Ligand SMILES: Nc1ncnc2c1ncn2[C@@H]1O[C@H](COP(=O)(O)OP(=O)(O)OP(=O)(O)O)[C@@H](O)[C@H]1O
């Protein structure tokens with residue numbers, strides 16, 4: 001259990017920049033999730049922490065110790081692999097005992113620690129089984145027990161849930177989180193599943209194309225996204241392209257004028273959270289009010305998405321909580337959409353770099 | 357077999373098929389191979405064994421009999437026992453060296469992510485494009501007393517007398533090694549490729565260094581490859597013919613050439629059969645024994 005620091009960590013594979021200048025300070029006992037689309041460098045970052053990939057530049061410190069040039073077997077990082085990577089020729093107990101044997105722990109002490117680790121993941125009765133005699137979920141828990149048994153300074157999880165079915169994933173992610181909190185172990189997890197990231201993380205690191213776009217809590221990312229990319233990662237956003245005419249005034253490509261908070265004059269997009277938009281009577285008295293036509297309604301259960309065309313070029317999605325007394329708009333209805341000025345977040349568009 | 361009987365057989369086969377027996381399909385598929393093995397392999401072996409129990413008189417050649425004379429002769433004559441132990445020694449040494457040499461190469465080929473991988477495999481297989489006899493002849497021109505190496509060294513004044521490389525046990529071992537290595541490399545490579553790379557990394561992350569990882573994880577998991585490659589190499593060496601004849605010379609008699617000598621040169625079919633049968637039995641028994649020991653040692 002220890003603090004983990006990454007200083008300007010980069011990795012190039014020939015011309016490919018897999019990870020670019022990543023700096024992170026992860027506190028003792030913190031659960032950090034690296035989140036981003038496929039190929040953004042999450043796994044590479046994790047593997048540099050574990051010691052499987054030598055960084056092109058930058059440093060890794062673990063528990064105040066410089067480990068950048070140490071091989072994996074000298075780092076004391078417990079890793080859970082996406083494929084679980086259990087030793088197929090060893091029983092569950094032998095798998096868990098492996099790391100303890102490597103640490104030259106007395107056999108008399110290994111046994112209780114294996115039992116303890118298996119109890120943590122609720123697999124006490126499976127000690128003598130071989131990995132191939134276990135279900136995917138059980139294998140995943142053995143992998144976790146094996147990584148935890150060595151009492152690592154940091155626990156590294158590379159998409160640990162991606163091979164489980166949806167139902168199991170929901171329970172396992174809560175279990176992992178509870179176990180992590182209970183043990184107070186510093187943890188870095190990699191995922192491209194937003195929901196998983198939001199549920200499990202103390203702090204999220206949003207990555208894209210090898211770079212860290214934003215580091216922060218769920219709330220930070222939702223309420224103060226650093227850019228348009230992050231705005232799309234946590235929750236959903238209506239993105240309306242256009243320009244800031246003057247600070248506080250935005251004009252969409254469709255010609256609609258919108259009051260917004262701040263902004264520098266120039267090409268920009270405005271991001272509006274669907275759930276922050278009001279529809280019909282609720283829009284009364286709000287700064288921005290637009291008239292539009294309902295084009296499409298999706299009934300999602302807890303919420304209802306209403307797609308409203310507000311100009312020839314602009315359409316917004318309004319997410320309405322599904323209440324018993326709620327009236328459902330239907331296609332073709334004329335409605336009013338409204339929101340307070342501060343609900344719109346403006347991102348300047350750099351000419352050279354479209355922010356996906 | 358009459359037509360109706362055939363039809364009946366087919367019908368009953370079809371009925372078995374309907375009952376969901378996949379066995380009959382399998383039977384059809386392995387049938388030809390089974391017949392081939394029986395006719396092409398089992399019968400000659402039976403005949404060989406029968407011949408080895410016959411008697412031999414120079415001039416009269418084979419005499420029908422039931423005697424173990426040939427076997428007694430083999431195991432009491434130092435000429436034959438020497439050939440037997442020589443063959444065993446060469447086979448064991450070659451197999452041991454081969455497996456050790458093959459592993460690093462097999463590992464690199466299995467784990468490389470280079471796009472030249474197929475080229476690497478081709479390079480390994482390349483020596484097999486040249487037949488054993490041709491290759492051995494090549495070695496002769498290189499290592500013979502008047503071969504390229506000795507002539508060059510003498511010309512340079514580094515040696516007075518030519519180095520005796522040809523017609524030694526070492527020459528035979530090196531020669532057979534070169535022939536067998538590709539087989540063992542390819543066998544091991546395919547097994548290593550089936551081992552998840554992440555398993556090795558898991559061992560590393562749990563604190564195992566490369567040597568420990570190899571011993572505790574890679575070796576047990578690659579064991580089927582070691583066994584298959586080793587058996588392959590052992591059998592090939594036990595039965596080697598061209599290489600020992602060409603590189604070992606007339607004094608260095610191994611079992612394969614010995615069979616030929618007895619059959620073709622001495623026209624002693626009973627003894628030749630006995631030698632062949634002993635060679636086969638020894639190969640079989642040792643292979644099975646080694647397999648058993650390894651399996652027991654690394655059970656699971
Ligand atoms: N060994 C390698 N050699 C060359 N390029 C690599 C190597 N490993 C990764 N890359 C490249 O580096 C980039 C980042 O890869 P990485 O595996 O870290 O992505 P990721 O965020 O984990 O993606 P995913 O969600 O798909 O697992 C990718 O463009 C990938 O092609």
Ligand SMILES: [Mg+2]
Nearest residue numbers: 042043044190
């Ligand atoms: Mg990945």
